[in-house]
Structures are given as C-alpha cells and as structure tokens.
Amino acid sequence: MSLDPLRNEEDIKEYVDLRLGPMGEIGDCVANLDGETIGVFGGIPGELVKARIYRYRRRKRSMVTGMVSQVIEPSPHRVEVPCPNFGPCSGCQWQHIDYQHQLELKRGIVSESFSSYCTLEEVNISPTLPAPSQFEYRNHARFTVRFGGQMGFSNRITRRFVRIENCMLMAPEINEVLGGLQDKVSETTNLSVRVGVNTGDRLIQPTLSAPDIPFASGQKWYTEKLKGRIFRVASPSFFQVNTPQSETLIDLVSEYLALTKEQILVDAYAGVGTFASILAPNVKKVFAIEESASAVMDASSALSDVLNIEFLLGKTEKVLADIAEDIDALILDPPRVGCHPDTLKAVIERRPPRVAYVSCDPLSLARDLDILVKGNYRVINVQPVDMFPQTYHVECVVTLGLSGQT
Numbered sequence: 001m002s003l004d005p006l007r008n009e010e011d012i013k014e015y016v017d018l019r020l021g022p023m024g025e026i027g028d029c030v031a032n033l034d035g036e037t038i039g040v041f042g043g044i045p046g047e048l049v050k051a052r053i054y055r056y057r058r059r060k061r062s063m064v065t066g067m068v069s070q071v072i073e074p075s076p077h078r079v080e081v082p083c084p085n086f087g088p089c090s091g092c093q094w095q096h097i098d099y100q101h102q103l104e105l106k107r108g109i110v111s112e113s114f115s116s117y118c119t120l121e122e123v124n125i126s127p128t129l130p131a132p133s134q135f136e137y138r139n140h141a142r143f144t145v146r147f148g149g150q151m152g153f154s155n156r157i158t159r160r161f162v163r164i165e166n167c168m169l170m171a172p173e174i175n176e177v178l179g180g181l182q183d184k185v186s187e188t189t190n191l192s193v194r195v196g197v198n199t200g201d202r203l204i205q206p207t208l209s210a211p212d213i214p215f216a217s218g219q220k221w222y223t224e225k226l227k228g229r230i231f232r233v234a235s236p237s238f239f240q241v242n243t244p245q246s247e248t249l250i251d252l253v254s255e256y257l258a259l260t261k262e263q264i265l266v267d268a269y270a271g272v273g274t275f276a277s278i279l280a281p282n283v284k285k286v287f288a289i290e291e292s293a294s295a296v297m298d299a300s301s302a303l304s305d306v307l308n309i310e311f312l313l314g315k316t317e318k319v320l321a322d323i324a325e326d327i328d329a330l331i332l333d334p335p336r337v338g339c340h341p342d343t344l345k346a347v348i349e350r351r352p353p354r355v356a357y358v359s360c361d362p363l364s365l366a367r368d369l370d371i372l373v374k375g376n377y378r379v380i381n382v383q384p385v386d387m388f389p390q391t392y393h394v395e396c397v398v399t400l401g402l403s404g405q406t
Contacts, residue, residue, distance in 0.1 A: 014053040015069060020045055022112075023105050025363070027093030027392030031066065041157070042068035042087060044075035044097055054157055065157050077101040082135075083168045090156045092169065092390040103128040103386060106394040110384050113362035119373040120366060128384040128394065129248065135168045137242045137389065139224070140194045143178070149186035151178060169390060171197050177204065180214045194233070196224035197243045205235050221298065226250070227278045232302045237295040238271050238335075242387045249397060250278055252383055253331060253356040256399040259283045263328035266352070268316040268343070273299035273309070275331050280306050287323055291315045317342035320350070327352040338364030341371075348375030355400040360387070365396055378403045 020029035020043040028039030033053065040051050051066035067087070071078065081087075081095045094102050106128045114120040131137060143151040144161060152164040165182065166175050173195040185191055185208060194203040199222075207218030221234040226247055233239045240246040253275060259265060259282040267276040270288035272295050280286045286309045290296050296311050303309055312319045317340035330352040332339060338361065347355065348371075355377065359365035369379055380399040387395040 014055070015050055016053055016066075017072065018049055018051050018066065020047045020049060023109065023392070025109070025113075025392075028065075033064065033066070036064065038064045038066055040066035040068060041090070041093065042096060043071075044077055044101075047071060047075050047078070048073035056157075067157065085162060085164060085167075088155060088160070089153050089162045089164065091153050091167070093392050095390045099130070099134055099389065102389065103130055103384075106386060106392070107384050109392065109394060110362045110365075110382060110396060113366045114369075114382075117366055117370040119370050120379065123369075123379045123382055125382045125384065128386050131242065131386045131389045132244050134389040136171055137244070138167075138169045138174070139171055139197050139243055140239070140241045141167065141170050141174050141178075141192070143191045143193070145185050145189050145191055149183045151182050151185065151191060171195055173197065173200070173202065177202070177215055181208075184208075184210055184212055186210075192235070194222055194235075194239075196222050198225040199223050199230070203233075203235060226274055229277055230302060231272050231274060231277075232298040233272055234294040234298050237292060237298050240274075240387065245385060245387045245395070246274065248385060249358060249395065250275060252385070252397045253358065254279060254282070256356055256380075256397075257329045257331075257354050259329060264325045265329045265331070266320065266323065266327050267331045267333075268320060269333045269335070270299070270311070271295050271333070273303055273311070275333065276309050277303050277306055280309050283329075284308065285310065285325070287312055287325075289314065289316045289319045316340065317346070321346040323350075329354045329356075331356050331358065333358040334364075336361045336364065338368045344368060344371045344375070347372065348377075351376075351402060353402055353405060357396075357398040357400065359396045359398065360393065362394065362396065365398065369398065369400075372400060376403050377401065 018031040020031050022045050024030050024039045028041045029043040031040045043049050049068045050070040052069045054065045056063050077098050079098045086095045144154050146161045150163050152162045154161055174193050177193050192205045201222040203219045203222035204217040221232050224231050263283045265283045265286045267288045270276050270290040276286045276288040289312045296313050327350050377400045383397045385395040
C-alpha cells in the first residue's frame with residue numbers, strides 16, 4: 001500500500017482562500033497559511049485564489065503545499081493555458097503567465113537570490129533574453145512508463161502518473177517518438193529520448209525488444225550541430241536541452257571574453273566541448289576540463305580537426321590549479337550545485353583577467369559570486385537567458401573581471 005497520503009485520502013480535501021505573495025524559488029507563489037509560509041503552484045503574485053492544501057510527508061519531513069483550484073482576483077498577466085495537462089503534469093509551472101511577465105519574473109528570481117549577499121547589492125542584472133520559441137524547444141525527454149506501457153510524467157507533489165499524448169515543450173521529433181511508442185514499452189519503467197534538432201539524429205534508451213516498436217533504440221550516442229560544428233553526445237553526457245539558446249550562450253561568452261590569438265583559454269566543466277571547440281579558432285590554446293569520461297570521448301571523436309584543444313579528464317577542483325600556463329580567460333559552466341570551493345580557490349589564486357560564469361541555478365551562482373568578489377573579482381554584468389520557457393528555471397551568463405581592471 002502506498003504511504004503517500006495524497007493517494008490514500010482522496011476524501012480528505014482542504015481548501016482555503018489565499019492572497020499570493022512574491023514568486024518563490026521553485027515557481028510557486030509564497031502565501032501565508034495560519035501563520036505558516038507555504039508555496040502555492042499555479043498562481044501569480046498579487047492574486048486572490050482558492051487553493052487546495054496538500055499535507056504529506058516526504059523524506060521523513062512534514063510538507064504543506066497549495067495548488068490553485070480557483071482564481072478569485074486574477075492578475076492582468078494571467079493567460080489561457082494551452083496545454084490540457086497543465087497542473088496534473090507539473091512539468092511546466094508557468095503556462096498561465098504571459099511570456100513577457102515570465103521574463104520579468106525570472107530576472108526577479110535572480111535578483112532575489114543575490115539579495116542575501118552584501119557583495120552583490122549593486123550588481124547589474126540585465127533584462128532576461130527571451131527564447132526564440134516558447135514551445136517545442138526541448139531536445140531531451142525522460143518519460144515515466146507505467147500501466148502496461150503508458151508513457152507520461154509524474155506530478156511533483158501528488159506523485160501521480162499522468163499519461164501524455166503530446167508535450168508542448170518537446171521538439172516535434174520527440175512527440176513523434178512518443179506517439180509511436182505509447183502503450184508499447186511495458187518492458188521498461190523509464191524511457192529517455194534525445195534528438196538532434198539540426199541533424200535529425202535520435203537516441204532512445206534503453207534498448208527496446210518488443211516486436212511492434214517502430215523506431216530503432218539503444219543507440220549509444222547521437223549528433224547535434226551548433227555553430228556549424230557537429231557534436232557527438234553519448235547517453236550519459238550532458239547537453240543543453242534548448243539547442244538555439246545554446247548558441248545564444250556561446251555568443252554571449254564569446255562577446256565578453258573578446259579572445260585573441262595569443263591567449264590561453266580554459267573551459268572548465270567542458271562537457272562535450274561546445275564552448276571549447278567553437279572558441280578554439282580565436283585563441284592560441286584551449287584547456288578543456290571535464291570529469292565525465294563519456295563526454296571527453298564524445299568531444300575527442302568530434303574534434304579531431306581542432307589541434308589547439310587539450311582535454312584534461314578530471315574534476316575541475318583538482319585540475320585547474322595544475323595548469324602550467326598563465327590563464328587569460330576562463331569559462332565556468334558547472335552543474336546545478338555550482339563550483340566546488342577548491343575550484344573557486346584556484347580561480348582566485350590563478351587570477352585569470354576575464355571570467356565567464358554560466359549557471360542554471362541562481363542560488364548556487366550567488367554563493368559562488370560572493371566568494372569570487374571577496375577574492376578580488378568584480379561582477380561586470382549578469383545576463384539572464386530564458387532556456388526553459390513556461391518554467392521557473394533560468395540560465396545566467398555572468399561576466400567578471402579583476403577588481404581595478406577595466
């Protein structure tokens with residue numbers, strides 16, 4: 001029997017009227033429930049709503065969360081939701097908010113994350129750069145498989161499975177796979193689909209053996225094209241889910257670093273080498289640091305014609321300090337948890353004059369920037385980039401220079 005009270009006590013329903021406060025860290029609005037601060041999904045700051053209250057336990061902790069069931073006083077930024085699965089699915093959080101306001105809210109999330117640090121009080125945060133497509137932008141989907149091969153997603157609060165016939169965030173090529181495999185993949189409980197939107201290539205994992213599967217599966221890697229270069233991406237390797245906005249990140253980093261042929265560039269957390277390979281023609285040499293062996297193999301197979309890149313397999317916090325050459329420019333593109341403290345220590349000790357920090361988590365970004373600023377760096381600009389329309393997630397490209405240098 002399930003231990004989740006949201007599954008077992010359907011007859012117990014609690015509703016309350018709430019005035020919604022500012023946007024929280026995970027796309028919910030902050031609200032006051034009998035003196036307790038809770039998050040309410042499906043709302044917009046300032047609205048008066050009737051919310052269903054969920055009380056449950058996760059990881060031995062008591063949790064209280066609200067979900068909007070009725071809007072009493074709507075925000076002028078509320079729009080009609082186009083997706084029939086919005087809410088039960090929970091993969092999107094902001095389809096009910098007009099897109100321009102989504103961009104403003106994302107800038108606000110970054111600003112709020114910085115507000116806890118006095119070192120970041122005067123930092124300039126530019127308006128969020130919009131995505132070229134508000135839907136059909138994701139090149140990667142991880143489907144949950146339940147009930148005889150049904151494909152869908154699990155709600156983040158209720159944990160209920162939601163069957164999906166078409167996901168509005170996914171590239172059309174992924175929805176084609178979803179339609180062809182729906183009800184046919186009972187041999188697995190999870191299915192990963194990745195597509196090269198510029199190549200037409202496809203990766204479906206795990207291998208499917210049922211006789212009525214209409215697509216090849218079990219591929220070890222697929223290819224994608226960025227800025228005219230072909231990249232190989234293995235199943236375990238990281239690759240940005242929004243291909244057009246990946247090129248935007250490259251443009252922003254390139255513009256700020258203003259690289260020259262005499263310079264040494266270090267690309268830390270290099271992945272399959274997108275930054276390193278595209279920027280390599282502009283510099284004398286690139287050191288690309290990556291701890292994933294599969295990503296380094298991907299990069300090496302695709303970059304045989306680029307002779308001035310040296311890939312260093314290992315953790316950035318252990319490798320960066322050992323590079324013998326002086327570093328003229330540095331790219332930091334860590335995972336969501338941010339940089340290891342030893343990485344930041346090495347940056348401060350090595351003192352590269354220009355640093356571009358690419359982050360997908362404003363909280364870990366703010367923590368790391370505070371350390372770098374205390375280590376004699378200054379933040380020149382913070383540029384939010386919308387990699388994930390209809391969700392609360394926001395990417396940032398931060399430019400830093402040494403204090404006292406222009």
